[in-house]
Amino acid sequence: MRPILTGPSIDGNSSWMSMAAVELQSQEIGIRAAYGNVVVLGLGMGWAAINRAIREEVSRVTVVDINPDVINLMRNCGIFDQIPEVARNKLEIVEDNALTWRPDHKVDTLLADIWLKLVEPEKFDQARQMQHNIQAEQVYVWGQEPEILRLCRAHRGRDVIPDRALIESVVENDIRLPLMLPDWPDFGERLVEMGNWWGRENDRF
């Protein structure tokens, strides 16, 4: 059984969150690399924020969500009471708009996850706006891998297997965010694998 949350979002679209495998896998890089003062934009079902708070390398997790119903649901269902106290004490939930919110402290890690879909055209303009306000040392945008692959393909053609230099070049010059990237030697191959799987349903690639 996998929990799924559905309902109307602030802009009238259907908003959903789940613990499906694709959700968990697509958050893993951003969870494993989180350290220091962390900001999570988008509470959802809370599991991504909790997994960051559990990490020893993380000292504080500020979660910003625009929807009071989501915040109250997570508070009232007692999910935060079920985690170790040391992690619970790191968590703070703020009701605000992630596009305009500014922290009152230095932020090491920013995780942006307010969107309905993995691939959305306006995602990176909004992520740059968030980072402009927050000035984090490192950023993870949910769905950054498809965007990296799309840009690599835009530069070198659909058959490219991106190497480290190309990946770093599109992140620096096109995406223009200090994105967290895994140091896997086969990251380029994995991006292509992801693209082949995702691209079956999504012609944006």
Ligand SMILES: C[S@@+](CC[C@H](N)C(=O)[O-])C[C@H]1O[C@@H](n2cnc3c(N)ncnc32)[C@H](O)[C@@H]1O
């Ligand atoms: C896909 S969910 C996040 C799922 C999350 N990873 C989890 O652990 O379940 C997106 C969340 O972003 C919130 N959200 C959408 N637009 C927002 C905005 N402009 N500012 C803050 N939160 C927003 C929604 O209310 C929703 O809770």
